[in-house]
Amino acid sequence: MKQRIYLSSPHMGGEEMKYVQEAFDTNWVAPLGKNVEMFEKEMCDYVGRPYAVALASGTAAIHLGLKYLGVKEGDTVFCSSFTFSGSCNPIAYLGAKPVFIDCDYDSYNMSPEALEKAYSVYPDPKAIVIVNLYGQPAKFDELKAIASAHGTPILEDSAESLGASYKGVKTGTFGDISIFSFNGNKIITTSGGGMLMCNDEATRKKVLFWATQSREPFPWYQHEEIGYNYRMSNVCAGIGRGQLKVLDERVKRKREINALYRKAFADNPYIDVIPTFEGAESSYWLTGATLTKDCKASFMDIIDALNAENIESRPAWKPMHMQPVFADCGFVTHLTDEQRKKSGFGSVCEDLFSRSLCLPSDTKMTDEDVLFVASVVNKTIYDKQK
Numbered sequence: 508m509k510q511r512i513y514l515s516s517p518h519m520g521g522e523e524m525k526y527v528q529e530a531f532d533t534n535w536v537a538p539l540g541k542n543v544e545m546f547e548k549e550m551c552d553y554v555g556r557p558y559a560v561a562l563a564s565g566t567a568a569i570h571l572g573l574k575y576l577g578v579k580e581g582d583t584v585f586c587s588s589f590t591f592s593g594s595c596n597p598i599a600y601l602g603a604k605p606v607f608i609d610c611d612y613d614s615y616n617m618s619p620e621a622l623e624k625a626y627s628v629y630p631d632p633k634a635i636v637i638v639n640l641y642g643q644p645a646k647f648d649e650l651k652a653i654a655s656a657h658g659t660p661i662l663e664d665s666a667e668s669l670g671a672s673y674k675g676v677k678t679g680t681f682g683d684i685s686i687f688s689f690n691g692n693k694i695i696t697t698s699g700g701g702m703l704m705c706n707d708e709a710t711r712k713k714v715l716f717w718a719t720q721s722r723e724p725f726p727w728y729q730h731e732e733i734g735y736n737y738r739m740s741n742v743c744a745g746i747g748r749g750q751l752k753v754l755d756e757r758v759k760r761k762r763e764i765n766a767l768y769r770k771a772f773a774d775n776p777y778i779d780v781i782p783t784f785e786g787a788e789s790s791y792w793l794t795g796a797t798l799t800k801d802c803k804a805s806f807m808d809i810i811d812a813l814n815a816e817n818i819e820s821r822p823a824w825k826p827m828h829m830q831p832v833f834a835d836c837g838f839v840t841h842l843t844d845e846q847r848k849k850s851g852f853g854s855v856c857e858d859l860f861s862r863s864l865c866l867p868s869d870t871k872m873t874d875e876d877v878l879f880v881a882s883v884v885n886k887t888i889y890d891k892q893k
C-alpha cells in the first residue's frame with residue numbers, strides 16, 4: 508500500500524525540539540514560562556497586532572473572546588453558517604443563541620447582503636463571528652461597515668487562515684477580537700492550542716485572568732468570578748515557536764499546491780477550485796473544490812475513489828444551520844424565494860455543501876502527489892460522465 512496522503516497533517520520544521528528542550532531543561536513544564544511569552548510576542552510581530560494570549564485551543568479563544576465582548580445568557584450572536592462547530596459552540600457555552608448567516612458564491616464566506624438582512628429580523632445581536640474559511644479571508648470592508656453601522660463588535664475566527672491577507676493586511680487583525688487555532692491539522696500546530704489577539708492591554712489582562720481560573724491578587728486563592736483552565740502549556744508554546752520559523756514556507760507550499768490543482772482541473776468543465784476574489788490573498792490552508800451542477804459524480808464518489816488510493820479528503824463543512832444540535836437556531840440567507848426555487852436549495856451554503864469537498868493540501872506532498880490526486884479526481888469525474 509502506498510503511503511497515505513493526508514488532508515493537512517503536522518509538519519515539523521526542525522527547531523521545535525530546541526524550545527521544547529529548553530522548557531524541560533529549565534523545568535518550566537507548566538502552563539506558563541518563557542516559550543508562552545515569546546510565542547505570544549512572535550505571533551504579535553507576525554500578524555501585526557499588539558496583544559495576544561496563548562490558550563489551550565481556538566475554541567477556548569472564541570469562548571473567552573465572546574465573553575469579553577459581553578455575550579451572555581439570552582443574547583443573539585450572528586455567526587457564519589459555513590464553518591466548523593468550534594466557531595459557534597462557544598456561543599452556546601455562554602447561554603446565547605447563534606443566528607447563522609449564509610455565505611456568497613465568490614468568497615464562500617459570510618455574505619454582506621445576508622448580514623445586512625439579518626438585522627431586519629434580529630436587530631440587536633451582541634456580536635458577530637466571522638470565519639475565514641479554508642484560509643480565505645472574508646469581505647471585511649463590507650462586513651465591517653455593516654457591523655459598525657449597527658454598533659456590533661466582530662470576533663474574527665481566523666482558526667483556518669494564519670498567513671492569509673485581505674488587501675495586504677494579515678487576517679487576525681480585522682476583528683475587535685481575533686483568534687487562531689494550532690490544532691494538529693492547522694497550517695502550523697502546537698499539537699493543540701489557540702491564540703486570542705486584541706488591541707489593548709485591558710482586554711489581554713482580563714482574558715488572561717479568566718484563562719487562569721480568575722484568581723484575584725490575594726496571598727490566598729480568592730475567586731470572585733468563574734474562571735477557566737485555558738492557558739497554553741510552555742511545552743506546546745515551544746512547538747509553536749519552532750513552527751513559526753517555517754510558517755512562510757508552509758504558506759508558500761499551500762499556495763503552490765492550490766496552483767497545481769487549479770492547473771490540473773483547468774480543462775475539466777465539471778469541477779472548480781474554490782474561487783477567490785479581488786483583495787483576498789488566501790493561505791489555501793485547504794484547497795476546496797466544487798463540482799458543477801451537471802457533474803454526474805458526487806463528492807462522495809470522489810472521496811471514495813481517493814480513499815481507495817489511500818488518500819484522505821473530506822466533504823466541505825456541513826453548514827451549522829443544518830446541524831441537528833442547532834435546529835432551533837435562526838438562519839438568514841440573502842437569496843430571494845425565486846432564487847431559492849431556481850437553485851433547488853434553501854441557501855448558498857446548502858448548495859455548496861451538496862457539491863464541494865476538501866482536497867489533500869498537506870505541505871509534505873510532492874508535486875507528483877498533487878498531480879496524482881488530481882488525476883484520480885479527473886478520472887472519477889470523466890468515468891461517471893460517460
Ligand SMILES: Cc1ncc(COP(=O)(O)O)c(C=O)c1O
Pocket residue numbers: 563564565566567590591592593594638664666667687688689690699700701
Ligand atoms: C473555523 C474554525 N473555528 C474554530 C476552530 C476551533 O479550533 P480548535 O480546534 O483549536 O479548538 C476550528 C478548528 O479546529 C476551525 O476550523
